[in-house]
Amino acid sequence: MQIHRIRAASLKEALLRARQTLGEEAIVISQETLPGGEVALAVARREASTVESAVFRAPRSTPRPPAALRELDQRLEKHNVSEAFRLELCAAVQTRLAEGAHPVDLAAEEIARRFVLARLARIAGKTRILTLVGSTGAGKTTSLVKIAHGMQQAGRKVEFATLDSHRVGAVEQLRAFAQLQGLPMTVLKRGVRMNPTALASGGVDMLLLDTTGHANQDVPLLMQLRKALASAPVAIDVQLVLPASTSRRARAEQLELYQSLQPTGCVITKLDETGDKASALEFAREHALPVSFLCDGNRIEADLHRASGNAVADLLLMGKLS
Ligand SMILES: Nc1nc2c(ncn2[C@@H]2O[C@H](COP(=O)(O)OP(=O)(O)OP(=O)(O)O)[C@@H](O)[C@H]2O)c(=O)[nH]1
Ligand SMILES: [Mg+2]
Structure with missing residues (x-):
């Protein structure tokens, strides 16, 4: 897994740049605030084969989310969300934990943007x-x-x-x-x-x-x-x-x-x-x-x-x- 280092004036900007560089698959490995207030992130791209080790840091056979995401994973499992989708959501939330919001709130945002909605708006004259x-x-x-x-x-x-x-x-x-x-x-x-x-x-x-x-x-x-x-x-x-x-x-x-x-x-x-x-x-x-x-x-x-x-x-x- 190739690790990229990103420095930016704020955490928000650093996360934005991480996503611009590595896309939606970016995961944050570490975060540090530098003297002077700059933020340094170590980021990597999540790959299919490294998802479990990168996100869950556990053997392939028993994927377990890190403690911060365990409650989220259990909630999703309770409502029968598939393992693949849970993995995808936990990985996405993992990249955003540094934002400071609760994982469940972050997951709600990640879920919301993954579904396409059908609209039946009025069409003038039809x-x-x-x-x-x-x-x-x-x-x-x-x-x-x-x-x-x-x-x-x-x-x-x-x-x-x-x-x-x-x-x-x-x-x-x-x-x-x-x-x-x-x-x-x-x-x-x-x-x-x-x-x-x-x-x-x-x-x-x-x-x-x-x-x-x-x-x-x-x-x-x-x-x-x-x-x-x-x-x-x-x-x-x-x-x-x-x-x-x-x-x-x-x-x-x-x-x-x-x-x-x-x-x-x-x-x-x-x-x-x-x-x-x-x-x-x-x-x-x-x-x-x-x-x-x-x-x-x-x-x-x-x-x-x-x-x-x-x-x-x-x-x-x-x-x-x-
Ligand atoms: N619990 C529950 N029952 C529902 C829901 N939607 C429909 N039903 C019930 O399911 C049964 C069948 O509903 P219908 O709307 O007649 O189904 P349909 O697809 O029109 O059926 P056909 O005309 O026979 O093809 C009825 O008893 C409804 O009250 C729902 O969201 N929840
Ligand atoms: Mg009917």
Whole structure:
């Protein structure tokens, strides 16, 4: 491991220069304040093969964080953050310990900047269509209803539509919510030509489109919809609903099934049903899938949270959303 020595007028400047020289992989080996107030750092670049010895200073087989990071590592482990991600976060926090902040606060910042968030801002002159896809029972309809409620509260004009026209009770489930919220709802019957005017009644900011949960039905219907609306003033977002409580394999299968629709983000549901707060989030990060909403229960008004760096950090460090 090559050690670089950096001198600067302040610790902040020294850390900045360390990062400029060695990138995000920089780790601080030692720090010294020189007579006259200058700060000298010995820094090195963390390499994959030296991560454990540099960061945890323990044999490869039993990586253990240094005492200052042990509490942080245990917290992350408790909420099922993978070993690789824990290692990455501890290494990043290690480089910043000299800043003097608490490791958990530093970790919150490091977590926050590692997640891409999906935004559904209003687009002037266009209706956004947000459609949620994913396995049956994943929480698509419930999440759409929560999103509608949130947007309505924020003064945005929203409507519902559904592709789920055949299954017994599906239309009724959404219609009941639509009526409760006083929102119009369109049922897109199969075989009926989809056109923008049949979809939304005009001046709508967001059309929330429910699907069946069967990829073999939803994928061709959504392809057809995209084609029909290619020149219409709409922007279509397909987002994958990933329950926190399912397996990694199930998530990978879902992504594969809907990949052809090029999902622009994901909604993570059922965070209240499992102690595993991390796997679905890590899955989203690994697949460069921006996160839009986090759901932790089935109450319409209370259990939808817009994804934010702080919210993700709260989940991984505290195990809950505040
Ligand atoms: N605990 C918990 N339950 C949820 C959450 N989101 C949805 N549910 C529940 O999960 C069940 C299925 O939710 P739906 O919204 O109907 O799921 P769906 O994906 O639309 O299901 P299909 O239409 O059958 O494909 C319902 O009982 C919801 O109340 C959540 O975040 N936490
Ligand atoms: Mg549904």
